[in-house]
Amino acid sequence: MLAIKLPNLDFLSQRRKALILSGVIMLVSLLSLAILGVNRGLDFTGGTLIEVGYKTPADLADVRAALSDGDFGSVMVQQFGTPRDVLLRIPPVGDVNDAELSQRVLRALNAAAPDQVELRRVEFVGPQVGKELAEQSGLAVLFSVMGILAYVSLRFEWRFSVGAVAATVHDSILIMGIFSLFQIDFDLNVLAAVLTVIGYSLNDTIVVFDRVRESFRKMRKGTALEIMNKSVNETMSRTVITAGTVLLVVVALYAFGGENLRGFSLALIIGVISGTYSTIYIASAVAVMLGVSRHDLIQTPKQAEVDARP
Template sequence: MIAIKLPNLDFLSQRYRALVFSGVIIGVSLLSLAVLGLNRGLDFTGGTLIEVGYKAPMDLAEVRTALSEGGFGNVMVQQFGTTRDVLLRIPPVGEVNDAELSQRVLHALNEAAPDQVELRRVEFVGPQVGKELAEQSGLAVLFSVIGILIYVAMRFEWRFSVGAVVATLHDAIVTLGVFSLLQIDFDLNVLAAVLTVIGYSLNDTIVLFDRVRENFRKVRKGTVLEIMNQSVNETMSRTIITAGTVFLVVVALYLFGGESLRGFSLALIIGVVSGTYSTIYIASAAAVMLGVSRADLLRTPKEAEADGRP
C-alpha cells in the first residue's frame, strides 16, 4: 500500500495579506454597487421580453437602429443562442398592452428587414411583481445569513460562526460586485446562483471547521495556527477535487449553455473560486483573530461520556 504524504503548506501565515486583498476587492465591489448598482433584469424592473428569429445572421447594431427609428430607444438587444436569434428586453411603456407592444416592435424590425423576422416568444412582467421579487430576494439572502449564524454557532462555537458568516458575505458581495462592474443582467437565475454560492461556501467552511474541531481534540501539541494549517492541508485534496469538478462543469455551462444560462454560470464560476479562497483565508483567519482556542472546542463531560473517550 502506497502512503500518500499530506502537504504541509503554511496557509495562514499569509492571512494578513489575504485580508488586505479581500478588503480591496470588497471595497471596489461595494463602491460599484453604490455608484453603478446592479443592472437589474426584467424580473425585478418589470417590462416585456421579446424573442425574435431572423432568416439570416443579423447585426445587433442594425436591430438597435431599427428599434430606435421605430420609437424604442431604451431597449436591451442581445443574441440568444445563434446570430439569427435575438432577445429584446423592453422596459415598461406607458399603458401599452403586451400584444400591441409586440406588434409595434415586429413592425419596426420588418421595416428594416422585410419578411426576415418572426416573433417567437413574448413575456411580460408587471412593475409591481418586479418590486415584490426584489424585496423577497433581499429577505431570502438576509434569512439565509441569519440561519448560517445560528447553525454554525450551535454546531461549533460563536467565533467559527462569525468567520463562516463573514466568508459567506465576502463571496456574495464579490459576486454581486463583478456583476455590477460589468453591468451584466441580474435576474432570478443569477439570484439563484448567488444563493447557491452561499450554500457552497458554507459547506466548504463546515468541512474545514469540522476537521479543525477534530484536530483540536485529538492533537495534544501545537499552537492554534499549527492546528488550523494542519486541518487546511488535510482537507485540501477534498477541496481541490470538489471545487475542480464543480468549476469544470460551470465553465462548460458558461461556454455551451446558451445565453439564458450565461449569468447563472458566471455567478457560479466566481462563487466557486471565491468560496474556496474565503474558506481558508477569511473564515479560518477570522476565527483565529477572534481568539479561538483549544478550550473552546473540548468535549463537555456529557459528550465525552457518550463517546467513551476523554
C-alpha cells in the first residue's frame, strides 16, 4: 500500500507579502464602504418590491421612461432571470398601501406597452422594520465576533484568539467591500451568508490551530514558524477537499438558483475562498507575529497538576 506523501510548502514565508496584500484590500474595501456604502435591499430600507412579466423581451430604458411618466421617479429597475422578467424596487411612498401602489405601477407600464405586462409578485417592507433589521444585523455580527474571541481564548491561547478574530473580520469586510464596490444588493440573504462565512472561517481556523497545538507537543525540535508550517501542510488536504466541495455547491447555486439566491451564493463563494486564505495568511500569520511559542501551548507538569484539581 502506497504511503501518501504530505506536501511541504513554506506557506508562512510569504506572510508579510500576504499581510500587505490583505491590508491594501481592506483599505479599498473600507474606503468603498465609507464613500459608496452598501446598496441596501428593501429588507433594510423599507419599500415595495414588484416583479412583472412581459410577453416579449423588455427594454429597461422604456420601462424607466414609462414609470417616470407615471410619476415614479426613483424606482430601481433590473432584469430578473429572463429578458421578459423585470424587478422594480420602489422606496416608501407616503401612506399608499402596497396593493394600490402595485396597481398604479401596472397601469403606468400598460400605458406604455398595452396588454404586454402582468403582475407576478408584490412584497412590502415598512421603513421602521427595515431600520430595526439593520440595527439587529449589526449586533448579530458584533456578538459573533465577541463570541469567537471568547471561545478561542478559552480553548487555545490569546494570540490565536486575536488571529482568529482578525481572519473573520478580514473575510466579513472583504465580502461587504466587494458588494459595496460593485453596488450589489445587500439584503438579509447576504447577511446570512456573511454570518455563515464567519462560522466556516472559524471552523477552518480551529482545525489548523488544533493541529498546531498537537504538533507543538509532539515535535521537540523546530521553531514556532516551522511547526506551524508543518501543521498547515498536514491539514491542507482536508482544507482543499472541504473548500472544493462547498465551492461546487455554491457555484451551482449561483448558476442555477435564480435571482433571489444570487447575492447569497456570491457572498458564500467569496467567503469560502477568503476563509481558506485567511486561515493561513491572517490567523496563523498574526499568531506568529505576536510571538506564539512552545511555552504558550505546553503546560509544565506543575501547571497541569494545578489545572487537573477539582
